[in-house]
Amino acid sequence: MTSKSDPKTVRWGMMATGGIVQTFTKDILVDPVTRGVDDIKHVVTAVASSSSKDSADKFVANYVEGKQGDTKCTAYGSYKELVQDPNVDIVYIGTPHSHHYQNCRLAFEHNKPVLCEKALTVNAEQAKILFDEAKKRNLFFMEAVWTRYFPLSIEIRKLIQDGKIGEVIRVQSDLSIGAIPEEAFDASHRMVNKDLAGGALLDLGIYALTWQFQTVYHTLPKEKRKAPKVVGTLMTQEPRTGADEATSMLLEFPVSTPSGKRNTHGIATTALRAHFDFERDQVGATPAVRIFGETGEIQVFGPIYRPSRYRLTFRDKEERIQDFSFVFPGDIHGMSWEGDEAARCWLEGKLESETMGWEESLVIMQTMDEVRKQGGLTYPENIESTEYPIDLAARGA
Template sequence: MSMARNDPWKVNWGIMATGGIAKSFTKDLLIDPASRGAADILHIVSAVASSSSKVRVEQFIAELGIPSPCAAYDSYEDLARDPNVDIIYIATPHSHHFQNTMLALEHGKHVLCEKPFTVNAAQAKILVETARKKGLFLMEAVWTRCMPLCVQIRDLVRAGEIGEVLRVTADTSVGSDLEKDWSLDHRMVNMELAGGALLDLGIYSLTWAFQILYHTLHQDRAPPSAISSQMIKYPTTGADESTSILLEFPRSTPGGKFKSHAVATTSIRVSIDPDEKGTAGPSIRIQGTDGEIQVYGYAFRPTKYKIIPRKIAGQPVKDVKEVDAVFPGTGRGMYWEADEAARCLRAGERESAYMPLSESLAIMEVMDEVRRQGGLKYPESIESTQYPLQL
């Protein structure tokens, strides 16, 4: 039976892992897409898997109220083999992304893999090559890229709203007490799980640098021409607890007349919102020759932005424009990346224009260099490009 013209495009999801990020993503999948103007899409959670316990999966399904039928697996391989699954959302620790994504791709599944894509660029390149060879969709789940607020900001930059953009500063810091809040096996500080501020949080600071100073270029996108960084490590485990990065890009946007700089910072101990009341200033500043865009809230889920025009002598002062983020259906905002993946599948596209694979690779290469400069090495097994490899 052919599908009616107005029927939504149905996508059957498999959820790999049952931790906090998997819960947040799945809750968003279950929100009616019509509430955010996406009635052309229908997300179905067809299967969930845990590597530890089928009981844990059954609890996950029950807690979230996932409609039947939804298969419960205690094996990732069983999930990858399920013929009712179109695409797998990989929510395992960073250390396992390469192995888990390869497993899904080898079984012919499209993949939306949580950030960071992998532990290193060499692993990411293999994933990209494998997906392209097999004709499968692959996307790094940097949910921020698909949020309407961020799409608007990129469009403003492209349109020259603040002139030629010469500098971006972005901070992603969470203000935790490492010794008190987290045990040594917590994924944020555990070297066996590729823990640390850079891969988990710093990637969001870098994504702001890239989505403004790299992604908005219509052509000739060029990676940073210079990278410098400083890193402070958590003495107990060796993971980085604070990392600061300075990038130089060979051209600015949208004009490309000058070079541009980005400062990307991340820390576990300090916070961008110390009083948790929004009193602090913007977490991101996008500075151009005609003004700046200030972005507020955590870099991964911004809550508003301001456009502040430059004062020009002899001309009327333009008003500051402020735009708030809206998250329909009381969602976290992860549904927008799921919608993007679904629409790519419907169109037969094998990567997203919002988060191109080439850009994921470029960011991974920057993080490789920052880790090299900081002497941050993870265990050989999780840095390995060998597949399959039992971790």
């Protein structure tokens, strides 16, 4: 690390101006020192909207101006202008996942490294092409799974690797939001619109799968990791659009963690109408993730995309139940750590992040492909396509 007085500055270009880009921007512009980071500094030098330059101008005024000293930020009315800007070091893509493949290809075409929101693409074939393109062009590329970079997540993975609860034999994970889709979302909304790859699986289920993979698959050495088998899928369609409003996945990981002596069962669920119990008081709340080991259990309390509490319990009744709480420093939402990781990887000349590597992102996409196949869920041909370029601007964010 460099000294606190000499941090390296990374210049970000924001592709899209929606809520997730707003949150990411606010987070990375919080002084990194508040979270113990003194080797890097983030600035936003460009923002683009596919709908209008006015939208980008408003974004700059609301989320950038006055928050990064004298560093200027340019607003653009097209993504092509953004990726052509020489003052942008790395592009953050916060468009709907239906557009990620086209947006990433555009950035790569102009030699820009990319941090792209999850789900990375609509299907695994698209993801593989993006990884091949990044490798060919020697460009850093990372799926933005922010939860993996939380100190809480890192602690839990370390507990599993250290054998704190013994061999992990089952993981249950759920993200369900308790929203009646007919009341909460217009049929054109990204959450239920198949033209935007909408539905519970790609938007919410990715978090349920994140907890499966980061606790069972990622905790093994790379040479021992094996893709899970999708043993079964249940899927319910949203009545207006046909997108999935509820998906349940039964997985079998052939190699258990930490020693690899067994297999591990994974039960991952996600839904719009159902609700997991994260708004009750901490005493009465139920865990949204349960990691069952032979000698103990780790319980993670939701929402699982941004958890702040977990519990350790043990089969040995003599060993005390332990509760751990986590405070997000500097009033950040939690996206700063993935920004820090992407910035460091780029500065160090890396092509991928160890915590969310290309191979693992691809296996997760392949798993979701199989879940969709078993559930009979397809999306329009143009957003499933690997052809480039295809003009999807009319449906962009």
